[in-house]
Amino acid sequence: MxxxxxxxxxxxxxxxxxxxxxxxxxxxxxxxxxxxxxxxxxxxxxxxxxxxxxxxxxxxxxxxxxxxxxxxxxxxxxxxxxxxxxGVVDSHVHARELGMDAIKVDLVGVKNVDDIVARIRAQRPDATPGEWIIGQGWDEGAFADLGGPGGYPTTQALSVAYPDTPIALEALHGFAAMANDSALAKAGITAATPDPEGGTILRRDDGQPSGVLLTLSQALLFNAVPSLDQAQIERAIVVGLETLAAQGVTSVHEAGMEGRDVEAFTALADRGELPIRVFGLLNGNDGALMAEWFDRGPLDDPQDRLDIGGIKVFYDGSLGSRTALMRAPYSDRPDTARPTARISLAEVESLGEDARTYGFQMAVHAIGDEANANILTSYERRLAPNETRPTPDHRWRIEHAQVVTADFAERAAALNVIASMQPSHAMGDSDWAEDRVGPRRIRRAYAWKSFQDAGVPIIFNSDLPGEPWAPMETLHFAVTRTKLDGSPAGGWYLGEALDREASLRAMTLTGAYAAFQDDSLGxxxxxxxxxxxxxxxxxxxxxxxxxxxxxxxxxxxxxxxxxxxx
Missing domain, CATH: 2.30.40.10 (Urease, subunit C, domain 1)
Known part of the structure; x- marks a missing residue:
């Protein structure tokens, strides 16, 4: 093309x-x-x-x-x-979601459900009963410590404030959702609804849904929300990419493209309406989508406007919601943890075999130390050379690599697996991450400098929307290990910070390398x-x-x- x-x-x-x-x-x-x-x-x-x-x-x-x-x-x-x-290469984004934020209630920074009610009233003062209100940005990590079923508060205050208006609220990192009673009713979620595989419906003592849904149970809610049409999806993508461009981003890796996203990005590219460059990572958890793309093969645009050559697989959950796969129990509230594999390791390995056969890059979401170890093992099985098949220039990635085992960096470096990491996540998680994993495991978390010293290729990106994502903010987090307000004094485990040049390289040239584009970008x-x-x-x-x-x-x-x- x-x-x-x-x-x-x-x-x-x-x-x-x-x-x-x-x-x-x-x-x-x-x-x-x-x-x-x-x-x-x-x-x-x-x-x-x-x-x-x-x-x-x-x-x-x-x-x-x-x-x-x-x-x-x-x-x-x-x-x-x-x-x-x-030009900055933001190598893990959700640009469509960023563009859609214009129609969502912004919940970043809320502290409790009462704050959420106040934010909705301020941003949607003319809400029409019966029409859905969608919001995004409440921090599932912080809310998991507020008490209640599974550690989370119930959404009773939402139901009282909006008895006739269905409300569905996405969490900051996408691993939990909140809904009021009206939304639960429209979605058909009741006390009798079983937990779906890979998901948890949190429940009150009487068995009724609390209003909080973890990991894959979110689909029960959002499947009831009216879908956007193609024109709305395209507009959201353009708005998202234009917003990125204004902050110096010239190329993105869109992580986890759904089928409708692919259609929209392709239509925009064909009309010449993509403001910046896009490298697509397909949603590897969608079997039908992957069968289609394995049949057709990667899209390689000579002009580097829209390339689709990677597979984004969601494996485990998140640290904040205690759904990441950990080798040992969580340190703070193991009784409320719901470690979740969103796809089986056998399915990941099958995808890896097909990816190698058909020329796609693997990029697997792994947060917990057990998840990261499992994915490395899976990669080793698929990438190890043998007498008939040498090791390819695969540039496979692990997305997040947040908490790892002691031998992770050495194993990843031996395979030349790229660690795709988000400095903003480290700072956003710093208030509670050590509580989750304890003082020993935290020293193997968000371990950028340790990875660099071991020879692991590192890319820094934003995973937007959610935490602060502008490139200069990302660079600040990477080199100071402090928040935008300068806290904590002296930096949070400052020994794992990278210097400025290495951090900028992880946001430019290595980012281009991670999309096989370092000969033309970065x-x-x-x-x-x-x-x-x-x-x-x-x-x-x-x-x-x-x-x-x-x-x-x-x-x-x-x-x-x-x-x-x-």
């Missing part, structure tokens, strides 16, 4: 005029010359002074005067005082796409990363965000 560059990234006439003014026919210059900025290339060697671009790719990089002589007719863009970095080098970000300050030297702003984002040499006025 080849997509027109100008169709994907249209420019106004004024933006591309070589002649002064906006009269006459617009002319796209053959070459652009970027000067004045501090360049962070993520390549070896001294920092260049200028970069030349033609047909969307970098054609030269080096001394400013040399390039000016070589390209005297180039359109010059001066970014004196700014810093230019390669650094500023001759022959690669001219995807770059203009920043207000240098993230490698600034005293504080948090105030750094994105002033412009470029994809294939074309600005896709407006530069703020001086």
């Amino acid at each position: 080849t997509i027109s560059l100008m169709k994907l990234f249209p420019l106004s006439a004024c933006a591309v005029m070589v002649l002064a003014g906006c009269e006459g026919e617009a002319v796209v210059p053959d070459t652009q010359l970027i000067t004045g900025a501090t360049f962070i290339t993520m390549e070896a060697g001294p920092s260049p002074e200028a970069m030349a671009i033609k047909d969307g790719r970098i054609i030269a990089i080096g001394a400013q005067e040399t390039l000016r002589v070589a390209y005297p007719d180039a359109l010059q863009r001066d970014f004196t005082g700014k810093t230019i970095i390669p 650094s500023l080098a001759v022959g690669k796409w001219a995807d770059f970000v203009v920043l207000s300050d240098n993230p490698l030297t600034a005293t504080d990363i948090r105030p750094i702003t994105v002033e412009a984002t470029y994809v294939a040499g074309q600005e896709i965000t407006k530069t703020p006025a001086n």
Whole structure:
């Protein structure tokens, strides 16, 4: 599939005029010359002074005067005082969900069910009885310590406040949901409803549903919520990608594409309406979808607009909801834990065999130490060379790798398995994570530096929406191990932080490597796409990363965000 560059990234006439003014026919210059900025290339060697671009790719990089002589007719863009970095590759996102947040009640930061009621009243003051209200963002980790069935509060306050309006509320990380009585009734969830395989309906002492559903039981609720149509899904995707672009993200790995997502992303790509690049990871838990794609094979776009080449598999649950698979019981409330395998290990191994046969990358969600060990074992069985089959350039991944066994890093490095990790999760979980696993296991959790020292390839990403996700926030978390307010003082297990250059590499070049795109993305080098970000300050030297702003984002040499006025 080849997509027109100008169709994907249209420019106004004024933006591309070589002649002064906006009269006459617009002319796209053959070459652009970027000067004045501090360049962070993520390549070896001294920092260049200028970069030349033609047909969307970098054609030269080096001394400013040399390039000016070589390209005297180039359109010059001066970014004196700014810093230019390669476009950020956010290698684990849910862009459609980010776009859909505009129609959801934002519950990030609520502390209890009364807070949720207040937030809904503030954001949906004109709610119509009978019409669904959808929200997202309550923290299943924090709520699991509030008391009640399974550690969670009941949703009685929601039912009292909204007796005739069905309410379905997604948790921050997607491993639990809340519903009021009206929503439970519409979904047909009663005291007699059995727990589905891989899921738990939390219940009060009288057997009635408490209103909280863990892991796969959420489907019972959300299957009753009216579905979006194709146009709404496409709009949500575009809004999500545009939001990402405004923060300097030029490429994403969409994790867990459903069938309708694939249709929407493909339709947008065919019409040239994807604002940034997308590498798709299919929902590996959907057997019918995978059968279809194993039959057709990966989608490899020569222009790197929309590639679909990976499989995202949900294996276990989450640490916060105590549904992650742990080798030993949870340290705080083992009686309320519901360790969950959302797919059997045999099914994961079957997917791995098909992935290797048909040329797909595996990316498996694993949070607990038992889950991570199991997935590594599965990978070893599928990737180990034999007399007829050498080890492929697989670039298989483990998504999250939050809590691991003592031998995990050594085993992962031997297989060259990529650890796909989220600095925001470490900081978001830091208030309660040690309670869950205890003082010994916490030292093998969110262990970025230990992984790096062992030779494990690391990619940093956001897993948005949920925790703070902007790239400069991710970088701050990675290098300081503190929240945005600077707490805790001295950093949370600071010894596992990475330095700034290594963290930025994990967000750019290694992210491109994880999608088999490091020959065309992830650094500023001759022959690669001219995807770059203009920043207000240098993230490698600034005293504080948090105030750094994105002033412009470029994809294939074309600005896709407006530069703020001086």
